[in-house]
Amino acid sequence: YLSIDHTMQFIVEQQLAAAVQQHQATGGTIIVMNPHTGAILAMASAPSYDPNHFETTDAKLFVDPAVSTPFEPGSTFKLITMSAGIELHDVTPDTTMVDKGSELIGGQTIWDWDHKAHGTVTMVEVLAHSLNLGAAFVGRRVGANDFYRYVQNFGFGQRTGIDVQGEASGVVRTPAGSSWYPIDLSTNSFGQGLTATPLQLTTAVSAIANDGAMVRPYVVQKTVKNGKTSETVPVITGHPISPQTAHTMTAMMIDVIQKGEGNGAAVPGYVVAGKT
Numbered sequence: 001y002l003s004i005d006h007t008m009q010f011i012v013e014q015q016l017a018a019a020v021q022q023h024q025a026t027g028g029t030i031i032v033m034n035p036h037t038g039a040i041l042a043m044a045s046a047p048s049y050d051p052n053h054f055e056t057t058d059a060k061l062f063v064d065p066a067v068s069t070p071f072e073p074g075s076t077f078k079l080i081t082m083s084a085g086i087e088l089h090d091v092t093p094d095t096t097m098v099d100k101g102s103e104l105i106g107g108q109t110i111w112d113w114d115h116k117a118h119g120t121v122t123m124v125e126v127l128a129h130s131l132n133l134g135a136a137f138v139g140r141r142v143g144a145n146d147f148y149r150y151v152q153n154f155g156f157g158q159r160t161g162i163d164v165q166g167e168a169s170g171v172v173r174t175p176a177g178s179s180w181y182p183i184d185l186s187t188n189s190f191g192q193g194l195t196a197t198p199l200q201l202t203t204a205v206s207a208i209a210n211d212g213a214m215v216r217p218y219v220v221q222k223t224v225k226n227g228k229t230s231e232t233v234p235v236i237t238g239h240p241i242s243p244q245t246a247h248t249m250t251a252m253m254i255d256v257i258q259k260g261e262g263n264g265a266a267v268p269g270y271v272v273a274g275k276t
Helices: 006-023 051-056 074-087 123-128 132-142 144-153 183-189 198-209 243-259
Strands: 028-033 040-046 096-099 102-105 108-111 119-122 222-225 228-231 236-238
Touching: 006 028, 006 040, 028 198, 074 123, 074 132, 074 144, 074 183, 074 198, 074 243, 096 123, 096 132, 102 132, 108 132, 108 183, 119 123, 123 132, 123 243, 132 144, 132 183, 144 183, 198 243
Parallel strands: none
Antiparallel strands: 028 040, 096 119, 102 108, 222 228
């Protein structure tokens, strides 16, 4: 017996197909997970295939991008950086920095996504407007050792342990490796130069929604064999941040939807927390 809710799954597949067509995307993934238990309620990727005709299907489509295809998470990863900064008291939501639109680091220039100078901004505004330079500012305040410790505590660079085949771990370079460079701290802070699967990202961010506790995702709700039922028991895999930090981050993520770049995800009648 699966944890999948067939109504949610149906809606997710419809919405994903519509979004891919609307944006002329090469593909996409949607995961709906209960952040308190780890139960996967819906999970779909496009392009997909008809399992009734698997023998004539391109074998590449058998790979599930949700768990098997790491990608650069980009600005969504700013949630991890900001969580570390707030947890370590290196920044608060009201901490300010001066955003000049670009910055020279280690001989290389990094830019905000819009190539604009935003002036003096708070950390709330850094998330709301998804400022790369703001994330790099937090990353430097946290420092390389603590930054990568929190990245690992949130489960990146390792498998979640979900009960499906072919899960990838993604790649996170650290100062301990010969391929890491000082600029990586800044670019990794806004999700470039490292990779994660959609499931890793979902599991990590779910910790923010679960008072800082991260749980192992699963799709098998229970098994029944010879009349005996075995239920899946939720497993907490770590506490990367405190409940207080989780609540602070949630409030900041609400601002992303209500006042920032994520306003297209607002749902009338609901309070939505998110990150573009």
